[in-house]
Amino acid sequence: MTSHAVSRRAIVWTWVALMLLAGLSFGLSFAHLGDYGYAVALLVAAAKATLVVVFFMELLVEPSPCASRSSRRSASSPC
Protein backbone atom coordinates (compact mmCIF):
# COMPACT_ATOMS: atom_id res chain seq x y z
CA MET A 1 0.00 0.00 0.00
CA THR A 2 1.15 3.47 -0.72
CA SER A 3 1.34 6.04 2.02
CA HIS A 4 -1.60 8.41 2.05
CA ALA A 5 -1.72 12.03 3.09
CA VAL A 6 -5.20 11.46 4.51
CA SER A 7 -6.18 7.97 5.67
CA ARG A 8 -9.34 6.21 4.55
CA ARG A 9 -10.54 6.28 8.13
CA ALA A 10 -10.13 10.09 8.21
CA ILE A 11 -12.11 10.41 4.95
CA VAL A 12 -14.99 8.34 6.41
CA TRP A 13 -15.02 10.28 9.70
CA THR A 14 -14.95 13.60 7.83
CA TRP A 15 -18.07 12.52 5.95
CA VAL A 16 -19.79 11.44 9.19
CA ALA A 17 -18.91 14.79 10.80
CA LEU A 18 -20.18 16.70 7.74
CA MET A 19 -23.51 14.89 7.82
CA LEU A 20 -23.88 15.46 11.57
CA LEU A 21 -23.08 19.17 11.18
CA ALA A 22 -25.60 19.42 8.33
CA GLY A 23 -28.18 17.79 10.63
CA LEU A 24 -27.28 20.30 13.33
CA SER A 25 -27.75 23.22 10.90
CA PHE A 26 -31.09 21.81 9.82
CA GLY A 27 -32.27 21.37 13.42
CA LEU A 28 -31.10 24.82 14.45
CA SER A 29 -33.08 26.40 11.62
CA PHE A 30 -36.24 25.52 13.61
CA ALA A 31 -34.92 27.12 16.80
CA HIS A 32 -35.91 30.74 17.16
CA LEU A 33 -32.47 32.22 17.37
CA GLY A 34 -33.45 35.56 15.85
CA ASP A 35 -30.47 37.52 14.65
CA TYR A 36 -28.07 35.00 16.17
CA GLY A 37 -29.35 32.52 13.62
CA TYR A 38 -27.02 33.92 10.97
CA ALA A 39 -23.96 33.75 13.17
CA VAL A 40 -24.66 30.18 14.28
CA ALA A 41 -25.53 28.95 10.78
CA LEU A 42 -22.46 30.56 9.25
CA LEU A 43 -20.21 29.20 12.00
CA VAL A 44 -21.46 25.66 11.35
CA ALA A 45 -21.03 26.25 7.61
CA ALA A 46 -17.47 27.47 8.18
CA ALA A 47 -16.72 24.36 10.25
CA LYS A 48 -18.05 22.15 7.43
CA ALA A 49 -16.08 24.06 4.80
CA THR A 50 -12.92 23.70 6.91
CA LEU A 51 -13.42 19.93 7.13
CA VAL A 52 -13.86 19.67 3.36
CA VAL A 53 -10.84 21.86 2.61
CA VAL A 54 -8.51 20.14 5.07
CA PHE A 55 -9.48 16.47 4.71
CA PHE A 56 -10.97 16.21 1.20
CA MET A 57 -8.97 18.87 -0.64
CA GLU A 58 -5.84 18.06 1.37
CA LEU A 59 -4.90 21.71 1.57
CA LEU A 60 -2.65 21.40 4.62
CA VAL A 61 -0.94 18.17 3.65
CA GLU A 62 1.09 18.32 0.50
CA PRO A 63 0.75 14.76 -0.77
CA SER A 64 4.13 13.13 -0.50
CA PRO A 65 5.94 12.87 -3.84
CA CYS A 66 6.64 9.29 -2.81
CA ALA A 67 2.90 8.53 -2.66
CA SER A 68 3.05 7.84 -6.34
CA ARG A 69 5.51 5.04 -6.70
CA SER A 70 6.32 5.95 -10.24
CA SER A 71 8.66 8.70 -9.10
CA ARG A 72 12.18 7.88 -10.06
CA ARG A 73 14.60 7.29 -7.29
CA SER A 74 17.47 9.57 -7.96
CA ALA A 75 19.95 11.55 -5.94
CA SER A 76 17.78 14.66 -6.17
CA SER A 77 14.56 12.86 -5.24
CA PRO A 78 13.45 13.07 -1.60
CA CYS A 79 12.16 9.52 -1.73
Next chain:
Amino acid sequence: MAEPLVSTTLEPSSRRAVVVADHFEDLPKQQHAARFGMWIFLATEVLFFAGLFALYASYRAEHPLGFGEGVRHNTLILGSINTAVLLCSSFSVALGVHMLRDGRRWASVGLVAVTVLLALCFVAIKLTEYGIHFREGIFPGGVGTFFDEHREPGIKLFFTLYYAMTGLHALHVIVGGSVLAVLGWKIARARILQPSAYVLEIGAIYWHLVDVIWIFLWPLFYLVPGAVP
Protein backbone atom coordinates in the same frame (compact mmCIF):
# COMPACT_ATOMS: atom_id res chain seq x y z
CA MET B 1 16.16 17.09 -20.84
CA ALA B 2 14.08 14.52 -19.00
CA GLU B 3 13.42 11.37 -20.94
CA PRO B 4 9.82 10.15 -20.93
CA LEU B 5 9.13 8.40 -17.67
CA VAL B 6 7.88 4.87 -17.99
CA SER B 7 6.27 3.66 -14.85
CA THR B 8 6.90 0.17 -13.56
CA THR B 9 3.65 0.07 -11.59
CA LEU B 10 1.31 0.09 -14.57
CA GLU B 11 -1.10 -2.73 -15.00
CA PRO B 12 -0.05 -5.12 -17.75
CA SER B 13 -3.23 -4.39 -19.71
CA SER B 14 -2.12 -0.83 -20.26
CA ARG B 15 0.18 0.12 -23.07
CA ARG B 16 0.12 3.74 -22.11
CA ALA B 17 2.91 5.04 -19.96
CA VAL B 18 2.93 8.09 -17.80
CA VAL B 19 4.86 10.72 -19.64
CA VAL B 20 6.39 13.70 -17.99
CA ALA B 21 6.21 16.75 -20.21
CA ASP B 22 9.53 18.08 -21.46
CA HIS B 23 9.44 21.20 -19.36
CA PHE B 24 9.13 19.29 -16.07
CA GLU B 25 12.11 17.73 -14.39
CA ASP B 26 10.14 14.83 -12.94
CA LEU B 27 6.62 13.62 -12.20
CA PRO B 28 6.35 15.10 -8.67
CA LYS B 29 7.12 18.54 -10.09
CA GLN B 30 4.51 18.06 -12.82
CA GLN B 31 1.95 16.97 -10.20
CA HIS B 32 2.77 19.96 -8.05
CA ALA B 33 2.30 22.35 -10.97
CA ALA B 34 -1.06 20.78 -11.87
CA ARG B 35 -2.28 21.00 -8.29
CA PHE B 36 -1.05 24.57 -7.93
CA GLY B 37 -2.76 25.58 -11.17
CA MET B 38 -6.08 24.18 -9.95
CA TRP B 39 -5.78 26.05 -6.65
CA ILE B 40 -5.16 29.33 -8.49
CA PHE B 41 -8.25 28.69 -10.61
CA LEU B 42 -10.25 27.93 -7.44
CA ALA B 43 -9.06 31.24 -5.97
CA THR B 44 -10.60 33.07 -8.93
CA GLU B 45 -13.82 31.07 -8.44
CA VAL B 46 -13.93 32.10 -4.79
CA LEU B 47 -13.45 35.76 -5.77
CA PHE B 48 -16.26 35.41 -8.30
CA PHE B 49 -18.72 34.01 -5.76
CA ALA B 50 -17.48 36.36 -3.03
CA GLY B 51 -18.88 39.27 -5.04
CA LEU B 52 -22.30 37.63 -5.08
CA PHE B 53 -22.13 36.81 -1.37
CA ALA B 54 -21.26 40.46 -0.67
CA LEU B 55 -24.27 41.52 -2.74
CA TYR B 56 -26.44 39.14 -0.71
CA ALA B 57 -25.08 40.50 2.60
CA SER B 58 -25.71 44.12 1.71
CA TYR B 59 -29.22 43.53 0.36
CA ARG B 60 -30.12 41.36 3.32
CA ALA B 61 -28.89 44.04 5.74
CA GLU B 62 -31.07 46.53 3.90
CA HIS B 63 -34.19 44.32 3.71
CA PRO B 64 -34.15 41.85 6.62
CA LEU B 65 -37.91 41.26 6.54
CA GLY B 66 -38.18 40.61 2.82
CA PHE B 67 -35.26 38.19 2.94
CA GLY B 68 -36.70 36.44 6.00
CA GLU B 69 -40.02 36.04 4.18
CA GLY B 70 -38.14 34.70 1.15
CA VAL B 71 -36.35 32.06 3.23
CA ARG B 72 -39.68 30.98 4.77
CA HIS B 73 -41.13 30.51 1.29
CA ASN B 74 -38.19 28.54 -0.02
CA THR B 75 -38.15 24.78 -0.55
CA LEU B 76 -36.43 23.83 2.72
CA ILE B 77 -36.73 20.06 2.41
CA LEU B 78 -35.52 19.80 -1.19
CA GLY B 79 -32.65 22.21 -0.51
CA SER B 80 -31.61 20.21 2.55
CA ILE B 81 -31.75 16.91 0.66
CA ASN B 82 -29.47 18.52 -1.92
CA THR B 83 -27.00 19.43 0.83
CA ALA B 84 -26.83 15.78 1.85
CA VAL B 85 -26.46 14.76 -1.81
CA LEU B 86 -23.48 17.06 -2.32
CA LEU B 87 -21.78 16.08 0.95
CA CYS B 88 -22.08 12.40 -0.03
CA SER B 89 -20.72 13.15 -3.50
CA SER B 90 -17.66 14.87 -2.02
CA PHE B 91 -17.13 11.83 0.16
CA SER B 92 -17.43 9.40 -2.75
CA VAL B 93 -14.98 11.28 -4.97
CA ALA B 94 -12.47 11.68 -2.11
CA LEU B 95 -12.63 7.93 -1.60
CA GLY B 96 -12.32 7.44 -5.36
CA VAL B 97 -9.03 9.37 -5.41
CA HIS B 98 -7.86 7.31 -2.44
CA MET B 99 -8.65 4.04 -4.24
CA LEU B 100 -6.88 5.11 -7.44
CA ARG B 101 -3.77 5.98 -5.45
CA ASP B 102 -3.91 2.45 -4.06
CA GLY B 103 -4.16 1.11 -7.60
CA ARG B 104 -7.72 -0.16 -7.11
CA ARG B 105 -8.89 1.06 -10.48
CA TRP B 106 -12.41 -0.39 -10.61
CA ALA B 107 -13.25 0.69 -7.06
CA SER B 108 -12.20 4.16 -8.14
CA VAL B 109 -14.31 4.01 -11.32
CA GLY B 110 -17.32 2.91 -9.24
CA LEU B 111 -16.90 5.74 -6.76
CA VAL B 112 -16.48 8.35 -9.49
CA ALA B 113 -19.62 6.97 -11.17
CA VAL B 114 -21.51 7.32 -7.88
CA THR B 115 -20.29 10.92 -7.68
CA VAL B 116 -21.53 11.69 -11.19
CA LEU B 117 -24.92 10.10 -10.37
CA LEU B 118 -25.17 12.25 -7.25
CA ALA B 119 -24.35 15.31 -9.37
CA LEU B 120 -27.22 14.40 -11.71
CA CYS B 121 -29.43 13.89 -8.66
CA PHE B 122 -28.52 17.37 -7.42
CA VAL B 123 -29.37 18.99 -10.75
CA ALA B 124 -32.68 17.07 -10.97
CA ILE B 125 -33.70 18.20 -7.47
CA LYS B 126 -32.63 21.77 -8.28
CA LEU B 127 -34.80 21.79 -11.42
CA THR B 128 -37.71 20.39 -9.39
CA GLU B 129 -37.28 23.31 -7.00
CA TYR B 130 -37.29 25.82 -9.84
CA GLY B 131 -40.42 24.14 -11.22
CA ILE B 132 -42.17 24.52 -7.85
CA HIS B 133 -41.22 28.20 -7.73
CA PHE B 134 -42.41 28.80 -11.29
CA ARG B 135 -45.79 27.25 -10.44
CA GLU B 136 -46.02 29.56 -7.42
CA GLY B 137 -45.47 32.50 -9.74
CA ILE B 138 -41.92 33.27 -8.69
CA PHE B 139 -39.67 34.15 -11.62
CA PRO B 140 -36.24 35.76 -11.81
CA GLY B 141 -36.21 39.54 -11.76
CA GLY B 142 -39.18 39.82 -9.39
CA VAL B 143 -41.67 38.84 -12.11
CA GLY B 144 -44.75 36.74 -11.32
CA THR B 145 -48.05 36.66 -9.48
CA PHE B 146 -46.38 35.66 -6.17
CA PHE B 147 -45.10 39.19 -5.77
CA ASP B 148 -48.62 40.66 -6.02
CA GLU B 149 -49.43 39.03 -2.67
CA HIS B 150 -46.01 39.30 -1.07
CA ARG B 151 -45.04 42.91 -1.10
CA GLU B 152 -42.34 42.94 1.57
CA PRO B 153 -39.52 45.14 0.31
CA GLY B 154 -36.58 43.01 -0.72
CA ILE B 155 -38.44 39.77 -1.42
CA LYS B 156 -37.99 40.32 -5.17
CA LEU B 157 -34.28 40.84 -4.61
CA PHE B 158 -34.15 37.68 -2.52
CA PHE B 159 -35.57 35.48 -5.25
CA THR B 160 -33.56 37.16 -8.00
CA LEU B 161 -30.38 36.50 -6.02
CA TYR B 162 -31.63 32.99 -5.31
CA TYR B 163 -31.96 32.24 -9.03
CA ALA B 164 -28.66 33.93 -9.87
CA MET B 165 -26.53 32.27 -7.19
CA THR B 166 -28.07 28.79 -7.18
CA GLY B 167 -28.22 28.91 -10.99
CA LEU B 168 -24.53 29.73 -11.27
CA HIS B 169 -23.78 27.07 -8.70
CA ALA B 170 -25.85 24.51 -10.63
CA LEU B 171 -23.82 25.40 -13.72
CA HIS B 172 -20.69 24.57 -11.74
CA VAL B 173 -22.25 21.27 -10.68
CA ILE B 174 -22.91 20.43 -14.34
CA VAL B 175 -19.34 21.34 -15.37
CA GLY B 176 -17.77 19.50 -12.41
CA GLY B 177 -19.96 16.44 -12.98
CA SER B 178 -18.99 16.39 -16.67
CA VAL B 179 -15.29 16.65 -15.83
CA LEU B 180 -15.60 13.76 -13.37
CA ALA B 181 -17.55 11.70 -15.93
CA VAL B 182 -14.72 12.12 -18.46
CA LEU B 183 -12.08 11.29 -15.83
CA GLY B 184 -14.04 8.21 -14.73
CA TRP B 185 -14.25 7.07 -18.34
CA LYS B 186 -10.50 7.54 -18.79
CA ILE B 187 -9.77 5.54 -15.65
CA ALA B 188 -12.07 2.76 -16.88
CA ARG B 189 -10.22 2.75 -20.21
CA ALA B 190 -6.87 2.61 -18.35
CA ARG B 191 -5.81 5.99 -19.68
CA ILE B 192 -5.46 7.32 -16.16
CA LEU B 193 -3.83 4.91 -13.74
CA GLN B 194 -2.29 4.93 -10.31
CA PRO B 195 0.76 7.05 -11.21
CA SER B 196 -1.53 9.69 -12.74
CA ALA B 197 -3.94 9.68 -9.80
CA TYR B 198 -3.23 13.39 -9.41
CA VAL B 199 -5.29 14.02 -12.58
CA LEU B 200 -8.40 12.66 -10.84
CA GLU B 201 -7.31 14.48 -7.71
CA ILE B 202 -7.41 17.94 -9.29
CA GLY B 203 -10.81 17.18 -10.81
CA ALA B 204 -11.97 16.14 -7.34
CA ILE B 205 -10.59 19.33 -5.79
CA TYR B 206 -12.79 21.33 -8.16
CA TRP B 207 -15.77 19.21 -7.13
CA HIS B 208 -15.07 19.84 -3.44
CA LEU B 209 -15.07 23.60 -4.08
CA VAL B 210 -18.53 23.29 -5.64
CA ASP B 211 -19.54 21.53 -2.42
CA VAL B 212 -18.02 24.27 -0.23
CA ILE B 213 -19.95 26.98 -2.10
CA TRP B 214 -23.20 25.09 -1.54
CA ILE B 215 -22.36 24.69 2.15
CA PHE B 216 -22.68 28.49 2.38
CA LEU B 217 -25.60 28.91 -0.05
CA TRP B 218 -27.75 26.45 1.90
CA PRO B 219 -28.06 28.38 5.21
CA LEU B 220 -28.36 31.74 3.42
CA PHE B 221 -31.22 30.76 1.11
CA TYR B 222 -33.02 27.99 3.01
CA LEU B 223 -32.24 27.90 6.71
CA VAL B 224 -32.04 31.25 8.47
CA PRO B 225 -35.24 33.34 8.40
CA GLY B 226 -33.73 35.80 10.86
CA ALA B 227 -35.67 37.78 13.42
CA VAL B 228 -39.45 37.30 13.37
CA PRO B 229 -41.12 40.67 12.67
